[in-house]
Amino acid sequence: MNYTVVLDRQSPVPLYHQLAASLKEGITSGCIPKGSLLGNEVGLADRWSVSRPTVRRAIEELVGDGFLVRRRGVGTQVVNDEVRRPFTLSSLYDDLNASGRRPTTRVLACELVPSPATVAESLQVEPGSPVLFIRRVRSTNDVGLAVMSNWLLASIDPLVSADDLVTAGLYSLLRKGGVRPHYAVQRLGARVATREEASLLNVEARAPLVTMRRVMQDDTGRAIEVGDHVYDARHYVIEMSVVES
Amino acid sequence: MNYTVVLDRQSPVPLYHQLAASLKEGITSGCIPKGSLLGNEVGLADRWSVSRPTVRRAIEELVGDGFLVRRRGVGTQVVNDEVRRPFTLSSLYDDLNASGRRPTTRVLACELVPSPATVAESLQVEPGSPVLFIRRVRSTNDVGLAVMSNWLLASIDPLVSADDLVTAGLYSLLRKGGVRPHYAVQRLGARVATREEASLLNVEARAPLVTMRRVMQDDTGRAIEVGDHVYDARHYVIEMSVVES
DNA sequence: CCACGTACTTTGTCACGACAAATTGACATG
């Protein structure tokens, strides 16, 4: 990437913020092409005569704002242009159906596994205790769109089978079984695809993905599901803002 | 603050995250009282045998999650319990009216000032160029609730007077003048009150405040206002989550 | 041609240190 950044060390604006603003401007103006990789952190720090923590702080801001994605071992990449989806709890399956596209689902996993620590924390279960793990690829019109991993309370296992998941959305199955997804806290971001994900989504290596990690509660307030979804960023984005009602 | 933190350096969970989780547990369990000050960063780092950046990273997480507020020169404080307000664009004035309380407004400033750099950036005007600066204290039932600072495009100046602001909300005045607030990006957080704010809000020194910084656009997509509001945290919180529609 | 292993690349984490900026407390003065 060839992009000139001018930093004013006399400015009261922190260096990391100037750097973030400059990169943002470069991205939005097109000087830094969408999809391109920035240099690595050490190289950028040398190039702009700042420290690596300063570069990281600037990049962190832009990652948080959705302009960049980064992946250990791969690098930092400019996010491709986005298409918008409102910030709601509607399921991807239902949204696709509603818009006339034919979502298809390939189930990669549907089994009890020992609970990873972060999942255990979110579901309020003992680390290592069994949880239901589901991993699916969703496509529309034969184009890969999302890879979705979900961990659910073990008690939900009897309600869900791999066959069911091919033809119905997860929340529909939960509701049929009497579980009422009601309230979620979601964390949105982005990163580049792993090889596996790239293969599953039929995107090129290092394509940026929109990521969404969610903890769903049922209507009693109990956490029932941790979702970790990645979406092909060319076709997917979630917008967090608010319009005058 | 006397609170024992146990960190496992063999754990794959990063130290900063263990620390954040432990502090969070201490806060939610009541072992670390609401409103209390944590020790300073250097002291905490010594106490827990980690580095100051590690402590800062943990605190940053908890600040982001709304458990802590921090202020340079003051310290890091546990946020008091919260009351909830949905994440909408309704004005505080209208909300209070709707709930039967009598909001009163004291106008501290309503004048053109040179634009601070961050405001200029948000409003897309030259730094230093004049913007309309408004600062008010809002109370309800004679209890201080909010201190609100707003910077608006200079072109809005003729639409708003100090007298108007005493009896009407800002957005009502804008609408009367033909400006249509439509879309905002908001950033929510918390910190402790400055002496001035504490005095204005009639809260004790170092009381935690909910902070909201907002950039409002009109219906043409142009940024028209930067808002910087602080609310007495005992009476105010904004919830960012989503409920099944 | 595919799978596996290794080396390299890049980000993530952690540590140490220094200095600046904002706030408060203490004290002096009018």
Added chain:
DNA sequence: CATGTCAATTTGTCGTGACAAAGTACGTGG
């Protein structure tokens, strides 16, 4: 009693450095 000043306190910023973890590229063997 109010105000101003200064020192102390605490967070914010920036720098340097090292090592771990995740991912990729490449080479080799089957």
